[in-house]
Amino acid sequence: MATLMGKRILVIGGSSGIGLGVATAVLDKGAEVVIVGRSQEKLQAAERALAAVGKVSTFVADMTQEAEIARLFAGIGGLDHLVSTAGTPPPDYPIGDxxxxxxxxxxxxxxxxxxxxxxxxxxxxKKGGSMTFTSGINKDKPPVPGGSVVAAHRRVVRLFRACAVAGTGADKGQRGVAGLGRYTHVHRTGRRE
Structure with missing residues (x-):
């Protein structure tokens, strides 16, 4: 396994839950972490908790707002890896409601x-970098009620993977994309694009 020592990792959804766990784990391995979330207060709390572990910074952005995402990437510089654990709970009511x-x-x-x-x-x-997007257990075990929306989301995950392959050039050997369980992983090989 490649070392994370000195690598720069962006964790979207990193102020709580699985994202906070990812941030903690990569800090323990010597990485520098930028955590992103929608709540300034939650980010500040996470930054305080993680500061003793390693180098961490925060950025407020909503991943559904392109201007905020553009500002995020314009402001943070080069990255070695990106992990997105951000999510919204699925609807939990019957389709009729x-x-x-x-x-x-x-x-x-x-x-x-x-x-x-x-x-x-x-x-x-950066060359050798990666992007990992989590989707959660609900796509494999849809909740009842609310499963109809999650079942549709399962197809969306497959669509995203197909778009990632085509959009990154992986179908031409430029980058690799792997759908592994509950996440999609895009790897940048550094080949000419």
């Missing part, structure tokens, strides 16, 4: 946000 605004928010967060992040991150990703 579906609130389309909640469904749109869920899709914006899990698909549109991931596409926006990948679009802007690829410009700052």
């Amino acid at each position: 579906t609130d389309l605004n909640v469904v749109r928010g869920f899709i914006d967060n899990k698909l549109v946000g991931a596409v926006l992040v990948a679009k802007h991150a690829i410009r700052t990703l």
Whole structure:
């Protein structure tokens, strides 16, 4: 396994939950971490908690807002790796009671946000770097109620992987993309693009 010592890693959704766990783990391995989230307060709390472990900085951005994502990547410089654990809980009510605004928010967060992040991150990703997007257990074990939206999301994950392959040139051997369980991983090989 490659070392993370001295690597710069961006963790979107890093102020709590799995993202905070990822940030802690990579700091323990000697990486520098930038954590991104929507809540300044949660980011500040996470930064205080992680400061004793290693070098950490924060950035407030909503991954569904392209201007904020563009500002994020314009402001942070080069990255070795990106991990996105950001997510919104799926709707938890029967299809007959579906609130389309909640469904749109869920899709914006899990698909549109991931596409926006990948679009802007690829410009700052260093040779040998990677992007990893998590989708969560719900795509494999849809909740009841709410499973219909999650089942649709499962197809969205496959669409995102296909777009990543085509959009990154992996289909031409320029970068590799692997769908591994509950996440999609995009690897930058550094070949000419």
